[in-house]
Amino acid sequence: MIYKKDANFPYPLLTNTSTSYESSQFTLDVQLQENISNYRFDIQYDISSDFMNRLLEKGKAQLILVIQSKDNKFFKLRPHDTFVEIPKSRISVSKRTSIQLHLQSKTDISFKDNDDLSGIYQYYKDDIVVPKHSILGFSNIEIFEGSYEKPLDLFEKKVDPNLLSDVKIELGSETIIIHFKNEQLQFSHLPMSNTLNNPYIYMGLQKALQRFIEINGDEGEVDLEQLETPIDPLDFKLYNLMKKKMINEIRIDTIDEVIYAISDRIIEKFTAAVKGLSSNGN
Template sequence: MIYKKDANFPYPILTNTSNAYNNGKFLLTIGLDEIGNDYCFEPQYDMSSEFIKSQIQSENASLILIVQNKDTKFYEIDEKQQFIKIPRERISIKEKTSIQLLIKAKEDISFSNNEDLSDFYGNFKESILVPKNSILGFSNIITLNVIKKPQELFEKKIDPNLKGPFEIELSNETIILKFKNENYQFVDIPNNRDLNNAYIREGLGRAVINFVINNGEDNVVEINEIDPPEVELDFKLYNLMKSRNVKEVGLENIDEVVNIIGNNIIQKFTDAVRGLYNGN
């Protein structure tokens, strides 16, 4: 299984978000290539705990790569192993695929000499004994961008049965702009693409609000602190915000974020209107 950041354990766990370790860090990056009939995964990780590293080096603990989509596969890897080849017939990555690296105890492990733990555990770490086969840590989750329409954020539909001239609908994959008839899209006016930016801006705003609700705590999302979202539309927005260097989005800065990821969309709309006014 894939472990989320809020998973609870009865003993200290090394993650990127836990307070159990001083400056805890377990960052995974992954490369993917296709060689012949195999998928070739290249996992790389950065781990802060010298104690956990020593357990892996002494073979008291092992690294387990999890590859999850419809099925979940587990692969034990050597700490110096650079590639993992998996035959294509044994795994499918045609759908969104999540990857995580675990550290698993191969023996009972005492934490009495674990100097990386936070001060909270200082007085009783000698009594911490993690049983064999227990999880010692887990990395961030890598989600491969293999969704069906990775660049398609919007759809437009004509629905004569709409109660009003325009509606916004959010599907799992896209922002759907629905019009009662095509005239509302300025199809017979020059620069109609930029004029439609008013609708696009409203759709982006609705989607970003929904993103915050789905992924935030206290109506705020720290983009670099969350795992890639499972919902495809949220995943697209997540990637878009990361590419535009958005660090935080919340209900208080929705307009600012929409302007950034929309690439000054309202400015383009107003320029198109002024162009019509000036006869261009």
């Protein structure tokens, strides 16, 4: 479970609001990345208690990452782990996901040598023994409100009856603009019209990523690990989206693979939508 408030325990607990320690700090910072198969949680934490840090180093305590979404999942960390990578088949990250780090004892823990305690605990710490598998502290809660950038956030749709073609893809200052000669080309009269527009989304991403490589690359490829953050607003969005999906490089000949990774199977969903219409007799 995730602790949202200080709970009552029969022994001192290390939290960010506890008065049981002279310096009570247990902070957690998490960055979420994902690709087609996995979620990756990049983790940084800080524990102010030297006593607790020694327990971790000696293997007498362990860190447990708690991820609460539709259900609770628990993942054990080693002291120097900086990330957890989890297959999407094992976890569901919903619109609101809470993450907390717990410190748990792996054996009975005597607080006799815990010089980090405050106040009255210093007088009877020799008598404090915390049982095996007990919680010793917990961090702040990190909350993710839904997914990171979605490809559709990059797009605008406009209708222009004077267009000289049925569809035109334009790269604007901040968005990819899809111009339609008429409203019917957007399938707005059909169920799942947004999904039926996915081929246009694909075309737009191809054009934008090709320009991204031309502007930011060298000989048809871009090393995203070495690239400075782009100033151009649209390129900045594409750069952030690729980084969130753990893409390290892009080349002219890998544009389609990159689109597959950042767009959440848009062609597969388009195909399913067409099959659905066919099965309904439309």
